[in-house]
Amino acid sequence: MSGAALSGEARGRLKTLLCELMLIPGLSGYEGRVRRHLAGRLQALGLATRTDRLGNLIATLDGTPGAPSVMLFTHMDQLGFIVRKIEPDGFLRFERLGGVPERALASQEVLICVGEGRDRPGVIANKSHHATTPEEKYRVVPYQDLYIDAGFASAGEAATAGVDVGSPVVYRPHWVELSPDRVAGTAIDDRAGCAVIVEAARQLMTTGTRPTLHFVFSVQEEFNLRGALTAAQVLQPDIAIQLDLLLATDTPDMGYRGDVRLGGGPAMSMYSFHGRGTLNGTIPHPALVALFDRSAKALDVPLQRSAHTGALTDSSYVQLVGQGVASIDLGFPMRYSHSSLEVCDLGDLERLTMLLVEGIGRIDAGFSLDRDDYE
Structure with a gap:
Protein backbone atom coordinates (compact mmCIF):
# COMPACT_ATOMS: atom_id res chain seq x y z
CA MET A 1 0.00 0.00 0.00
CA LEU A 79 17.56 20.02 20.13
CA GLY A 80 19.54 23.18 19.50
CA PHE A 81 21.94 25.53 21.25
CA ILE A 82 22.44 27.82 24.23
CA VAL A 83 24.28 31.13 24.00
CA ARG A 84 27.53 30.67 25.93
CA LYS A 85 29.23 34.03 25.41
CA ILE A 86 28.60 37.31 23.66
CA GLU A 87 31.77 38.67 22.09
CA PRO A 88 32.49 42.43 22.32
CA ASP A 89 31.82 42.71 18.59
CA GLY A 90 28.36 41.13 18.94
CA PHE A 91 29.10 37.63 17.67
CA LEU A 92 27.58 34.81 19.74
CA ARG A 93 29.38 31.70 20.97
CA PHE A 94 27.19 28.74 21.80
CA GLU A 95 26.90 25.33 23.44
CA ARG A 96 25.12 22.38 21.86
CA LEU A 97 21.98 21.13 23.61
CA GLY A 98 21.25 17.58 22.49
CA GLY A 99 22.82 15.48 19.78
CA VAL A 100 23.59 18.23 17.29
CA PRO A 101 25.89 17.03 14.46
CA GLU A 102 28.88 19.35 14.21
CA ARG A 103 29.49 18.49 10.56
CA ALA A 104 26.12 20.01 9.61
CA LEU A 105 26.43 23.33 11.44
CA ALA A 106 28.42 25.79 9.34
CA SER A 107 26.19 28.23 7.37
CA GLN A 108 22.96 27.01 9.02
CA GLU A 109 20.24 29.56 9.67
CA VAL A 110 19.16 29.77 13.32
CA LEU A 111 16.61 31.57 15.46
CA ILE A 112 17.58 33.16 18.78
CA CYS A 113 14.53 32.88 21.02
CA VAL A 114 14.07 35.95 23.20
CA GLY A 115 10.25 36.11 23.14
CA GLU A 116 7.37 35.88 20.70
CA GLY A 117 7.61 38.74 18.23
CA ARG A 118 11.16 39.52 19.38
CA ASP A 119 13.11 36.46 18.20
CA ARG A 120 16.23 37.23 16.19
CA PRO A 121 17.45 35.39 13.10
CA GLY A 122 21.09 34.50 12.76
CA VAL A 123 23.51 32.38 10.79
CA ILE A 124 26.25 30.08 12.02
CA ALA A 125 29.29 31.56 10.34
CA ASN A 126 31.28 29.64 7.74
CA LYS A 127 34.78 30.91 7.01
CA SER A 128 34.99 32.56 3.60
CA HIS A 129 35.99 30.01 0.99
CA HIS A 130 38.59 32.29 -0.55
CA ALA A 131 40.45 32.41 2.76
CA THR A 132 40.25 28.68 3.51
CA THR A 133 43.52 26.76 3.44
CA PRO A 134 43.74 23.33 1.76
CA GLU A 135 43.96 21.69 5.20
CA GLU A 136 40.76 23.41 6.36
CA LYS A 137 38.63 22.51 3.34
CA TYR A 138 37.96 18.95 4.50
CA ARG A 139 37.93 19.45 8.26
CA VAL A 140 34.81 19.51 10.44
CA VAL A 141 35.10 22.64 12.57
CA PRO A 142 34.39 21.93 16.28
CA TYR A 143 31.35 23.83 17.51
CA GLN A 144 33.50 25.60 20.11
CA ASP A 145 35.22 27.39 17.24
CA LEU A 146 31.99 28.44 15.54
CA TYR A 147 29.93 31.53 16.21
CA ILE A 148 26.56 33.01 15.29
CA ASP A 149 26.27 36.22 13.31
CA ALA A 150 22.93 37.86 14.19
CA GLY A 151 23.74 41.26 12.74
CA PHE A 152 24.81 42.83 16.03
CA ALA A 153 27.64 45.37 15.95
CA SER A 154 28.41 45.08 19.67
CA ALA A 155 27.61 43.15 22.83
CA GLY A 156 25.49 46.09 23.95
CA GLU A 157 23.40 45.87 20.80
CA ALA A 158 22.81 42.17 21.45
CA ALA A 159 21.77 42.94 25.03
CA THR A 160 19.35 45.63 23.87
CA ALA A 161 17.73 43.01 21.59
CA GLY A 162 17.22 40.75 24.62
CA VAL A 163 19.99 38.26 23.89
CA ASP A 164 21.95 37.09 26.91
CA VAL A 165 24.04 34.16 28.08
CA GLY A 166 21.59 31.26 28.29
CA SER A 167 19.33 32.41 25.47
CA PRO A 168 17.93 29.39 23.59
CA VAL A 169 18.74 28.96 19.90
CA VAL A 170 17.17 26.55 17.39
CA TYR A 171 17.52 25.78 13.71
CA ARG A 172 15.40 28.33 11.81
CA PRO A 173 11.87 26.87 11.99
CA HIS A 174 10.50 26.08 8.57
CA TRP A 175 9.12 23.29 6.43
CA VAL A 176 8.83 22.44 2.77
CA GLU A 177 6.57 20.05 0.89
CA LEU A 178 8.73 17.70 -1.17
CA SER A 179 5.73 15.89 -2.65
CA PRO A 180 2.05 15.57 -1.69
CA ASP A 181 3.00 12.99 0.97
CA ARG A 182 6.59 13.92 1.86
CA VAL A 183 7.44 16.80 4.17
CA ALA A 184 10.86 18.13 5.18
CA GLY A 185 11.16 20.37 8.18
Missing part, protein backbone atom coordinates in the same frame (compact mmCIF):
# COMPACT_ATOMS: atom_id res chain seq x y z
CA SER A 2 1.67 3.23 -1.11
CA GLY A 3 1.51 6.51 0.74
CA ALA A 4 -0.38 8.01 -2.19
CA ALA A 5 -3.11 5.38 -1.81
CA LEU A 6 -4.37 6.92 1.43
CA SER A 7 -6.07 10.26 1.82
CA GLY A 8 -8.77 11.95 3.85
CA GLU A 9 -9.55 14.28 6.68
CA ALA A 10 -7.19 12.62 9.18
CA ARG A 11 -4.21 13.06 6.91
CA GLY A 12 -5.11 16.68 6.31
CA ARG A 13 -5.35 17.35 10.03
CA LEU A 14 -2.04 15.60 10.65
CA LYS A 15 -0.28 17.69 8.02
CA THR A 16 -1.78 20.94 9.25
CA LEU A 17 -0.84 20.35 12.88
CA LEU A 18 2.63 19.02 12.05
CA CYS A 19 3.41 22.08 9.95
CA GLU A 20 2.10 24.40 12.66
CA LEU A 21 4.27 22.71 15.27
CA MET A 22 7.40 22.77 13.13
CA LEU A 23 7.18 26.57 13.03
CA ILE A 24 7.06 26.92 16.83
CA PRO A 25 10.46 26.96 18.55
CA GLY A 26 10.71 24.76 21.62
CA LEU A 27 14.27 24.04 22.65
CA SER A 28 14.65 21.39 25.35
CA GLY A 29 13.91 23.15 28.63
CA TYR A 30 12.07 25.97 26.81
CA GLU A 31 8.98 24.18 25.49
CA GLY A 32 6.34 26.68 26.64
CA ARG A 33 5.17 27.87 23.23
CA VAL A 34 4.76 24.33 21.94
CA ARG A 35 2.99 23.24 25.13
CA ARG A 36 0.47 26.06 24.96
CA HIS A 37 -0.32 25.32 21.32
CA LEU A 38 -0.88 21.63 22.04
CA ALA A 39 -2.96 22.43 25.13
CA GLY A 40 -5.21 24.59 22.98
CA ARG A 41 -5.65 21.78 20.46
CA LEU A 42 -6.52 19.24 23.17
CA GLN A 43 -8.90 21.60 24.93
CA ALA A 44 -10.68 22.20 21.63
CA LEU A 45 -11.36 18.45 21.58
CA GLY A 46 -12.88 18.66 25.04
CA LEU A 47 -9.89 17.28 26.94
CA ALA A 48 -8.79 19.02 30.13
CA THR A 49 -5.02 19.47 30.37
CA ARG A 50 -2.58 20.02 33.17
CA THR A 51 1.10 20.87 33.33
CA ASP A 52 3.45 19.45 35.94
CA ARG A 53 6.32 21.30 37.57
CA LEU A 54 8.86 20.12 34.99
CA GLY A 55 6.65 21.26 32.11
CA ASN A 56 5.07 18.04 30.81
CA LEU A 57 1.59 18.47 29.31
CA ILE A 58 -0.85 15.76 30.44
CA ALA A 59 -4.46 14.95 29.52
CA THR A 60 -6.41 11.97 30.86
CA LEU A 61 -9.30 10.17 29.17
CA ASP A 62 -11.16 7.75 31.41
CA GLY A 63 -11.85 4.24 30.14
CA THR A 64 -13.01 0.76 31.04
CA PRO A 65 -12.64 0.00 34.77
CA GLY A 66 -10.23 -2.85 35.43
CA ALA A 67 -8.35 -2.49 32.14
CA PRO A 68 -4.62 -1.74 32.33
CA SER A 69 -4.00 2.01 32.20
CA VAL A 70 -2.00 3.37 29.27
CA MET A 71 0.43 6.26 29.02
CA LEU A 72 0.67 7.28 25.35
CA PHE A 73 3.50 9.75 25.09
CA THR A 74 5.97 11.59 22.94
CA HIS A 75 8.33 14.50 23.44
CA MET A 76 7.63 18.06 22.36
CA ASP A 77 11.10 19.55 22.79
CA GLN A 78 13.79 19.90 20.14
CA THR A 186 12.67 21.30 11.50
CA ALA A 187 11.95 19.15 14.55
CA ILE A 188 9.87 16.50 12.80
CA ASP A 189 11.54 14.67 15.71
CA ASP A 190 9.15 14.76 17.45
CA ARG A 191 6.48 17.21 16.40
CA ALA A 192 5.22 14.44 14.12
CA GLY A 193 4.67 12.27 17.20
CA CYS A 194 2.79 15.16 18.84
CA ALA A 195 0.49 15.50 15.81
CA VAL A 196 -0.21 11.76 15.83
CA ILE A 197 -1.17 11.74 19.52
CA VAL A 198 -3.57 14.67 19.06
CA GLU A 199 -5.24 12.89 16.13
CA ALA A 200 -5.32 9.57 18.01
CA ALA A 201 -6.91 11.33 20.99
CA ARG A 202 -9.58 12.78 18.72
CA GLN A 203 -10.48 9.31 17.44
CA LEU A 204 -10.16 7.46 20.76
CA MET A 205 -12.62 9.84 22.42
CA THR A 206 -15.38 8.34 20.28
CA THR A 207 -14.51 4.65 20.67
CA GLY A 208 -16.83 2.48 22.73
CA THR A 209 -14.09 0.43 24.37
CA ARG A 210 -10.79 1.78 25.60
CA PRO A 211 -8.60 1.73 28.71
CA THR A 212 -7.92 4.80 30.80
CA LEU A 213 -5.49 6.83 28.72
CA HIS A 214 -2.94 9.40 29.77
CA PHE A 215 -1.74 11.50 26.83
CA VAL A 216 1.65 12.94 27.73
CA PHE A 217 3.74 15.45 25.77
CA SER A 218 7.06 15.38 27.56
CA VAL A 219 9.87 17.88 27.99
CA GLN A 220 13.64 17.62 27.93
CA GLU A 221 13.86 14.36 26.00
CA GLU A 222 16.77 15.75 24.02
CA PHE A 223 18.44 16.67 27.31
CA ASN A 224 19.06 13.14 28.57
CA LEU A 225 15.46 11.87 28.61
CA ARG A 226 14.10 13.67 31.67
CA GLY A 227 10.46 14.68 31.36
CA ALA A 228 8.54 11.48 30.68
CA LEU A 229 10.06 9.78 33.72
CA THR A 230 8.58 12.38 36.04
CA ALA A 231 5.14 12.01 34.43
CA ALA A 232 5.24 8.22 34.72
CA GLN A 233 6.20 8.39 38.38
CA VAL A 234 2.99 10.31 39.07
CA LEU A 235 0.66 8.49 36.66
CA GLN A 236 1.93 4.97 37.45
CA PRO A 237 0.66 3.46 34.18
CA ASP A 238 0.50 -0.26 33.52
CA ILE A 239 1.44 0.21 29.85
CA ALA A 240 3.62 2.83 28.18
CA ILE A 241 3.46 3.40 24.41
CA GLN A 242 6.13 5.81 23.24
CA LEU A 243 6.09 7.49 19.83
CA ASP A 244 9.21 8.73 18.10
CA LEU A 245 11.07 8.50 14.84
CA LEU A 246 12.51 5.20 13.71
CA LEU A 247 15.52 5.46 11.45
CA ALA A 248 14.62 5.07 7.79
CA THR A 249 17.25 2.90 6.13
CA ASP A 250 16.23 3.37 2.49
CA THR A 251 18.90 5.92 1.54
CA PRO A 252 22.28 4.99 0.02
CA ASP A 253 24.15 5.62 3.28
CA MET A 254 21.78 3.68 5.57
CA GLY A 255 20.92 0.42 3.82
CA TYR A 256 23.22 -1.72 5.95
CA ARG A 257 21.33 -0.77 9.13
CA GLY A 258 17.97 -2.37 8.41
CA ASP A 259 14.89 -2.49 6.21
CA VAL A 260 12.74 0.43 7.37
CA ARG A 261 11.38 2.32 4.38
CA LEU A 262 9.91 5.80 4.23
CA GLY A 263 6.31 5.37 3.08
CA GLY A 264 6.36 1.72 4.10
CA GLY A 265 4.07 2.20 7.09
CA PRO A 266 4.58 2.63 10.83
CA ALA A 267 7.38 0.77 12.57
CA MET A 268 7.86 -1.08 15.84
CA SER A 269 11.19 -1.09 17.63
CA MET A 270 12.26 -4.58 18.65
CA TYR A 271 15.53 -3.42 20.21
CA SER A 272 17.21 -0.13 20.98
CA PHE A 273 20.47 0.52 22.78
CA HIS A 274 22.35 3.78 22.98
CA GLY A 275 25.83 2.38 23.40
CA ARG A 276 27.53 5.79 23.54
CA GLY A 277 27.88 6.87 27.14
CA THR A 278 24.28 6.13 28.11
CA LEU A 279 24.07 2.36 28.47
CA ASN A 280 20.32 2.07 28.19
CA GLY A 281 17.62 1.03 25.75
CA THR A 282 14.33 -0.80 25.38
CA ILE A 283 13.31 -4.36 24.54
CA PRO A 284 9.51 -4.25 24.06
CA HIS A 285 7.09 -6.18 26.26
CA PRO A 286 5.87 -9.26 24.36
CA ALA A 287 2.21 -8.54 25.11
CA LEU A 288 2.49 -5.25 23.24
CA VAL A 289 4.41 -6.73 20.33
CA ALA A 290 1.64 -9.31 19.94
CA LEU A 291 -1.06 -6.64 20.33
CA PHE A 292 0.23 -4.40 17.59
CA ASP A 293 1.08 -7.29 15.28
CA ARG A 294 -2.56 -8.44 15.55
CA SER A 295 -3.85 -4.90 15.13
CA ALA A 296 -1.79 -4.29 11.99
CA LYS A 297 -3.06 -7.53 10.45
CA ALA A 298 -6.67 -6.63 11.31
CA LEU A 299 -6.26 -3.26 9.60
CA ASP A 300 -4.23 -4.67 6.69
CA VAL A 301 -1.63 -2.02 7.53
CA PRO A 302 2.07 -2.83 7.09
CA LEU A 303 4.07 -2.80 10.32
CA GLN A 304 7.82 -2.51 9.83
CA ARG A 305 10.34 -3.68 12.43
CA SER A 306 13.46 -1.90 13.59
CA ALA A 307 16.44 -2.96 15.72
CA HIS A 308 19.35 -0.59 16.11
CA THR A 309 22.16 0.66 18.30
CA GLY A 310 22.93 4.35 18.63
CA ALA A 311 19.64 5.82 19.82
CA LEU A 312 17.24 5.49 22.70
CA THR A 313 13.96 6.99 23.88
CA ASP A 314 12.16 7.99 27.05
CA SER A 315 10.78 4.46 27.39
CA SER A 316 14.25 3.37 28.52
CA TYR A 317 13.53 4.98 31.87
CA VAL A 318 9.74 4.89 31.97
CA GLN A 319 9.79 1.08 31.86
CA LEU A 320 11.58 1.02 35.23
CA VAL A 321 8.95 2.99 37.18
CA GLY A 322 7.22 1.28 40.11
CA GLN A 323 6.91 -2.49 39.63
CA GLY A 324 7.84 -2.06 35.98
CA VAL A 325 5.81 -0.69 33.08
CA ALA A 326 5.06 -2.80 30.00
CA SER A 327 6.63 -0.62 27.32
CA ILE A 328 7.02 -0.40 23.57
CA ASP A 329 8.41 2.12 21.08
CA LEU A 330 6.26 2.70 18.02
CA GLY A 331 7.05 5.26 15.41
CA PHE A 332 7.29 6.59 11.91
CA PRO A 333 10.23 6.20 9.53
CA MET A 334 12.27 9.39 9.27
CA ARG A 335 15.31 10.42 7.27
CA TYR A 336 18.21 12.71 8.30
CA SER A 337 17.66 12.69 12.08
CA HIS A 338 18.89 15.68 14.11
CA SER A 339 19.67 17.74 11.01
CA SER A 340 18.05 21.09 10.25
CA LEU A 341 15.67 19.42 7.78
CA GLU A 342 14.28 15.97 8.59
CA VAL A 343 11.91 14.10 6.28
CA CYS A 344 8.78 12.04 6.96
CA ASP A 345 5.85 10.61 5.01
CA LEU A 346 2.30 11.65 5.89
CA GLY A 347 0.96 8.21 4.98
CA ASP A 348 3.16 6.69 7.68
CA LEU A 349 1.74 9.13 10.23
CA GLU A 350 -1.81 8.32 9.20
CA ARG A 351 -1.25 4.58 9.42
CA LEU A 352 0.50 4.98 12.78
CA THR A 353 -2.60 6.76 14.06
CA MET A 354 -4.82 3.95 12.76
CA LEU A 355 -2.60 1.36 14.43
CA LEU A 356 -2.72 3.15 17.78
CA VAL A 357 -6.48 3.53 17.76
CA GLU A 358 -7.00 -0.12 16.81
CA GLY A 359 -4.44 -1.49 19.26
CA ILE A 360 -5.43 0.63 22.23
CA GLY A 361 -9.07 -0.20 21.61
CA ARG A 362 -8.22 -3.87 22.14
CA ILE A 363 -6.89 -3.29 25.68
CA ASP A 364 -9.73 -4.33 28.00
CA ALA A 365 -10.11 -5.79 31.47
CA GLY A 366 -9.02 -9.20 30.19
CA PHE A 367 -5.81 -7.98 28.55
CA SER A 368 -2.91 -9.93 30.07
CA LEU A 369 0.49 -8.46 30.86
CA ASP A 370 1.75 -11.78 32.25
CA ARG A 371 4.93 -12.50 30.27
CA ASP A 372 4.40 -16.24 30.65
CA ASP A 373 1.32 -15.91 28.44
CA TYR A 374 3.57 -14.82 25.58
CA GLU A 375 7.09 -16.15 26.10
